[in-house]
């Protein structure tokens with residue numbers, strides 16, 4: 001008989017999320033969706049957790065926690081980043097945008113509108129991350145080619161749409177007559 | 179006929195705005211700080227005897243509220259959609275690596291994980307089965323020592339279909355084509371991981387389960403015995419769901435069972451979420467299949483017989499695999515679709531469902547149809563090449579037409595919609611099938627391939643049918659409640675459109691409550707491409723009742739007219755043709771309310787009773803079938819084996835597109851998953867242990883793997899569907915993989931009968947063929 005004592009869960013099963021019980025002894029100041037803010041976090045706290053659990057901004061999704069899917073995309077100083085891989089401590093002094101910051105008082109952002117109009121939303125789990133990836137692209141390159149669009153969102157997985165309508169939505173914003 | 183101004187329009191989805199703004203609340207977003215966090219210790223060995231479990235160290239850890247093993251459960255240690263054979267916590271044996279051995283609830287995730295790490299389990303590992311062909315042998319170790327439904331050893335069931343004289347037809351046929359095919363297990367790869375929240379219901383003393391699940395009523399029924407509660411005390415709610423594709427019919431049971439028993443034990447709310455690696459390892463998969471397909475035909479291209487044997491990798495538990503009648507699942511569909519969408523007079527099919535130590539195989543977009551129709555569509559291509567006929571012409575020659583009989587003995591009727599011919603025509607036109615393609619000369623070659631499919635609307639179970647509520651509010655708005663889940667497929671929008679059109683209010687005046695057993699009647703599970711038709715009909719029926727009640731009041735108390743001369747449109751009631759003299763629906767509703775006219779109604783709809791005999795495969799399992807054709811253009815790099823899909827044109831006969839944008843979305847999503855199925859996706863299993871458990875090594879299509887996906891909607895009305903509709907959720911996936919495979923043959927003359935067509939597999943096939951030619 002072979003026997004074995006199982007002592008530890010496999011490392012791959014350890015979630016990178018929700019580690020918020022350590023002492024929140026680090027104060028991090030940054031600009032979130034246009035407003036300056038200071039939050040007390042644990043030194044090891046992930047940005048995705050600070051946003052979702054600490055600040056209640058649950059529009060940021062976490063579908064993998066390993067940097068592979070893009071649902072946790074936030075914009076950091078103009079660049080699309082994966083908030084599941086970043087420590088909150090790393091955003092000190094920087095500017096962070098999340099999906100909650102996109103819509104204005106009375107209007108939603110043109111990218112959001114285009115996603116609605118083209119039918120680019122199905123289950124919606126990829127949608128906030130997709131929209132932010134698209135915004136980072138368009139802020140940098142207002143007239144992207146179809147290939148630029150495909151490249152910019154190639155790290156954002158969507159299981160529902162096949163991307164056709166998502167690409168169409170982004171292209172529609174880019175090539176709208178102002 | 180009534181002019182449709184809401185049905186048939188691409189109305190804005192009811193959930194679009196909250197989804198683009200990040201306001202939509204999925205299960206994970208409902209987590210509160212007062213909830214305990216659950217974790218499971220999953221089996222270290224996929225097949226093993228559990229010798230001992232010691233939880234004492236875990237129990238002593240600060241912050242741990244409960245540690246449970248099988249002996250601590252409050253009710254039956256078994257559940258399952260069809261057969262209760264899956265334990266909440268494994269007791270004596272583990273059967274796959276997703277069996278929990280112990281479960282924990284603690285104040286936070288860190289503590290829960292620490293507690294899990296402190297649990298000591300002694301196992302005696304057994305041989306783990308990866309291949310059903312090995313597991314079905316007489317001397318194989320029985321995975322289930324005692325199974326409530328298994329026929330023999332690890333063989334869960336053998337289903338049979340027999341029609342005509344197959345042996346005679348084969349003996350007399352001009353051509354026999356015989357091949358082996360293999361299709362993989364596939365992970366649903368929905369982006370939202372599996373989550374359950376369990377809380378005590380202070381009113382009933384029962385449980386409330388909030389979970390991303392596709393079948394709230396089935397969840398309640400399956401799990402009440404696990405909790406030792408009457409079904410009436412279990413309420414199941416599914417918030418908006420981040421994708422399901424069939425998988426969340428079952429996986430929701432896994433997480434709800436664990437969270438539920440921990441909530442009962444601790445008397446506190448419990449939150450349980452699987453990590454992505456756990457989703458890959460533990461939740462259900464598509465049935466892998468091993469198919470021997472023989473097809474007999476005459477030189478003129480007419481198919482005369484098929485003889486098909488399908489062995490399905492059942493994984494560890496029955497799930498939606500199904501057994502003999504009446505518990506029809508995936509296995510039964512491999513018989514129904516063994517001849518594809520063609521009229522074949524003689525047929526023999528055998529389907530073996532065999533337990534292995536893999537994750538349980540469950541429902542997944544297409545329910546067995548993508549497996550066997552892969553084989554059929556490859557076979558028919560080979561037939562075309564053998565007799566020198568165009569592959570599309572062979573299909574057109576053999577396809578089911580009005581009055582033809584399927585291999586289950588069901589007569590096809592145009593009145594239920596038979597649009598395959600039009601689908602084929604539209605696709606071939608669009609992709610310019612008639613024009614020769616430049617195959618190229620260098621290492622990169624091009625080719626075109628084709629596939630067609632058939633797929634029944636609904637589920638062939640005796641209970642098939644739906645109920646829905648409609649409640650007319652006194653301000654003229656309408657509330658509709660169904661238990662279907664909104665997982666992205668757009669049922670809430672579809673239902674709102676059907677209700678608005680049928681009753682006569684504006685689309686914006688309808689609100690839909692979904693997937694809550696406490697608020698909606700049983701509309702059936704959200705599977706089988708059934709909801710638009712079954713639930714849609716129930717909603718339409720409820721709205722017709724409300725409409726006629728309202729018209730009755732309007733006729734008597736407002737217009738002094740026969741109700742049949744009245745109409746309701748955009749929230750106004752008037753005598754047909756005289757909209758200038760209208761009363762508001764709200765005004766009439768207010769009068770009805772004080773006239774003892776009930777404004778809350780339940781609508782129901784049942785299709786003709788599905789029949790299917792699992793001893794001979796005969797019956798009428800579906801009232802209507804959807805059809806489609808899929809053509810692709812691909813590029814093969816003969817040096818790397820990489821396939822690049824350049825074009826994908828898919829046409830589906832959907833009966834009636836209630837919301838064309840949503841239908842296109844289903845078609846594009848299905849075509850994308852077909853590319854994943856055909857080219858990329860395959861769990862790598864080693865003695866029952868999945869090796870690729872992240873999105874970095876279990877690859878699903880990204881923008882770089884897909885062309886612009888072209889969709890053509892074809893509408894051959896189904897007389898029994900709401901406004902003519904048929905199901906469209908699953909079908910778009912079915913014919914893509916064989917179309918790609920057939921295109922590779924067109925490009926380089928290499929025949930590969932195993933998917934996914936990974937670069938390695940393609941290169942090997944190219945080399946093998948070159949070796950043989952030498």
Ligand code: FES
Nearest residue numbers: 065067069070084
């Ligand atoms: S959740 Fe961050 S990349 Fe997947």
Ligand code: FES
Nearest residue numbers: 123126158159160
């Ligand atoms: S819409 Fe479901 S994952 Fe993109």
